[in-house]
Amino acid sequence: MSAAAEQSRPVIRLDGLRKSFGALEIIRGVELDVQAGERHALIGPNGAGKSTLVGLISGLLRPSGGRVLLNGRRIDGLSPERINRLGLARSFQITRIFPRLSVMENLRLGIMARHGIRFGAFRLADSYEAVARETREMLATIRLGGRADAPAGELTYSEQRALELGLALTTAPEVILLDEPTAGMSRDEADHVVALIRDVTRDRTLLIIEHDMDVVFRLCDRVSVLVYGQIIASGTPEAIRADARVQEAYLGSEVAA
Numbered sequence: 001m002s003a004a005a006e007q008s009r010p011v012i013r014l015d016g017l018r019k020s021f022g023a024l025e026i027i028r029g030v031e032l033d034v035q036a037g038e039r040h041a042l043i044g045p046n047g048a049g050k051s052t053l054v055g056l057i058s059g060l061l062r063p064s065g066g067r068v069l070l071n072g073r074r075i076d077g078l079s080p081e082r083i084n085r086l087g088l089a090r091s092f093q094i095t096r097i098f099p100r101l102s103v104m105e106n107l108r109l110g111i112m113a114r115h116g117i118r119f120g121a122f123r124l125a126d127s128y129e130a131v132a133r134e135t136r137e138m139l140a141t142i143r144l145g146g147r148a149d150a151p152a153g154e155l156t157y158s159e160q161r162a163l164e165l166g167l168a169l170t171t172a173p174e175v176i177l178l179d180e181p182t183a184g185m186s187r188d189e190a191d192h193v194v195a196l197i198r199d200v201t202r203d204r205t206l207l208i209i210e211h212d213m214d215v216v217f218r219l220c221d222r223v224s225v226l227v228y229g230q231i232i233a234s235g236t237p238e239a240i241r242a243d244a245r246v247q248e249a250y251l252g253s254e255v256a257a
C-alpha cells in the first residue's frame with residue numbers, strides 16, 4: 001500500500017446508503033470508507049448489489065437514503081459529469097469510444113475536452129502541442145503505441161478495455177471505479193489488463209468490482225464483501241480469505257481456493 005493510503009484519509013465515504021427499486025430494497029444501509037491511495041475490491045455474490053453501489057457512487061443512480069461523500073463533500077444527487085469533474089472516473093461500463101476514429105483520435109478528443117478545446121477551435125500552437133504530447137504519453141501509458149492509427153472498432157477486446165481506461169484517465173481522476181474489467185477475457189488478456197490497472201492506479205485510488213478472486217488478491221490492498229445489500233466484512237485479502245462469515249455467507253470454496 002502506498003504512503004498515502006497509510007494516512008487513512010477516506011476519499012470515498014458511504015454513509016447509511018440505501019437504494020430501492022420499487023418495493024425492493026437492493027442497497028440496505030451500506031457503510032464503507034475507501035482510503036486515499038488504496039486499491040479496494042468490492043466482491044459479493046451475483047445480485048448482491050455491487051453494480052448498483054457503483055452506480056450510486058458515480059452518479060448514475062440516486063440513493064433512496066444516506067450519503068455519498070467524495071473527499072468530505074456530498075456528491076449524491078450530482079450528475080455523473082459533475083462528479084467526474086470533481087475527480088472520480090468510471091470506466092469499462094459507459095463506453096465512449098468512437099469506433100471509426102483511430103485510437104489516437106479517440107484519446108485526443110478526450111484530452112482536448114479536458115483542455116476545453118473544442119473541434120476546429122485550435123488557435124494556440126501551445127495548446128496544440130500540449131494536446132499532442134499528452135496524447136502520445138497516454139498512448140504509451142495504456143500500451144497502445146503500436147496501435148495508434150488503428151480504428152478503435154478494430155481493436156481486440158482487451159485493447160478496447162485499455163482504450164476505455166485511457167479515456168477515463170484523460171479526465172485526470174483522483175479516483176477510478178471499475179466494474180468487472182476482466183470479464184470475458186482469457187487469462188493472458190486479464191493478466192495484461194491487471195498489469196495496466198496496477199500501473200495507472202499507482203498514485204490514485206481504485207474501487208473495483210471483480211469476480212476473479214485471483215485478480216482481487218493480486219491487485220488489491222483491501223476487500224469489502226457485499227451480501228444482500230450490506231457490507232458483511234472489510235479487510236486485507238488475507239483476512240477476507242480467512243473470514244468464516246465470508247466463507248459461509250458467500251463464496252466458500254472459491255475464497256478458500
Ligand SMILES: Nc1ncnc2c1ncn2[C@@H]1O[C@H](COP(=O)(O)OP(=O)(O)OP(=O)(O)O)[C@@H](O)[C@H]1O
Nearest residue numbers: 021022024026044045046047048049050051052053
Ligand atoms: N434498475 C433496476 N430496476 C430494478 N431492479 C434492479 C435495477 N438494477 C438492479 N436491479 C436489481 O438489483 C439487484 C442487484 O443488482 P446488481 O447488478 O447491483 O448486482 P451485482 O452484485 O452487481 O450482481 P452481478 O455480480 O450479477 O453483476 C438485482 O436483483 C437486480 O435485478
